[in-house]
Amino acid sequence: MTTLLLADDHVLLQDGLIERLSKQPQFNIVGAANDGDTAIELALTLKPDILLTDISMPKKTGLEVLNVLHEKAPSIKVVILSMHNNKEYIMTAMRGGAKGYVLKDVSSQELVQALDIIAGGGSYFSAGVSETLLEGMNELQNKEQEDNVPTPREKDVLVLIANGACNKTIARELNISVRTVETHRLRVKKKLGVTSTAGLVKYAIEQGWVDEGNKP
Missing domain, CATH: 3.40.50.2300 (Response regulator)
Structure with a gap:
């Protein structure tokens, strides 16, 4: 019972x-x-x-x-x-x-x-x-899926990273501070679960945002 x-x-x-x-x-x-x-x-x-x-x-x-x-x-x-x-x-x-x-x-x-x-x-x-x-x-x-996807601005930073640009160059290209570039870089790494620039480049290539031949 x-x-x-x-x-x-x-x-x-x-x-x-x-x-x-x-x-x-x-x-x-x-x-x-x-x-x-x-x-x-x-x-x-x-x-x-x-x-x-x-x-x-x-x-x-x-x-x-x-x-x-x-x-x-x-x-x-x-x-x-x-x-x-x-x-x-x-x-x-x-x-x-x-x-x-x-x-x-x-x-x-x-x-x-x-x-x-x-x-x-x-x-x-x-x-x-x-x-x-x-x-x-x-x-x-x-x-949760949206939280793991780079924002449009983070995508811009990611594409420039994948094309070999340094933080100063990215800042100049996007008209933002170097500190903001570094913040975007850290946030994207956290979202994608990667720890290196190579991981960021690999993701950008997989998304078709850059050609593999352009990676640094």
């Missing part, structure tokens, strides 16, 4: 959850909390298999509860039940180790299914959440 602890500051909703989930023979509801501090206290005392928690609660949010339990009682599976299909909340819950994120507009049947899956060692994200999560992960991946 799976033991459940519920945390939500809306008493009417919580009563409805208790009534619905108590009818499932596989679940045993061991407690209920109306704020974040109480949720943590009960979770650490009762050690339920699953904590089903709202995000917006007094004293501590559901995400703060998640962080505390992830550190102090990692065996407790935390599931977020929220009305917020918010990218920031979802990504934070994922990073915090939540085993599920279910929207409050799902059917009671879907919630039961989600809890069964999580109790069995899986994870569950309702359809709307999955779409938002995928969008957030794509944005994060694109940002």
Whole structure:
């Protein structure tokens, strides 16, 4: 039997959850909390298999509860039940180790299914959440890729480096200071994960920005 602890500051909703989930023979509801501090206290005392928690609660949010339990009682599976299909909340819950994120507009049947899956060692994200999560992960991946690509100005510096120009020549050609050239050089090295001028030249050649015959 799976033991459940519920945390939500809306008493009417919580009563409805208790009534619905108590009818499932596989679940045993061991407690209920109306704020974040109480949720943590009960979770650490009762050690339920699953904590089903709202995000917006007094004293501590559901995400703060998640962080505390992830550190102090990692065996407790935390599931977020929220009305917020918010990218920031979802990504934070994922990073915090939540085993599920279910929207409050799902059917009671879907919630039961989600809890069964999580109790069995899986994870569950309702359809709307999955779409938002995928969008957030794509944005994060694109940002990481952008962070590894030289800016237009860094490309100008890189091309001149690959053509054998020294810092003073690059500064004169681009009408910038030698110190700025050195800064661009260091940033590009960091982005590309190279430690030498040869590495910069190789990258420029691979990108087709300069001919191999022009390398110093």
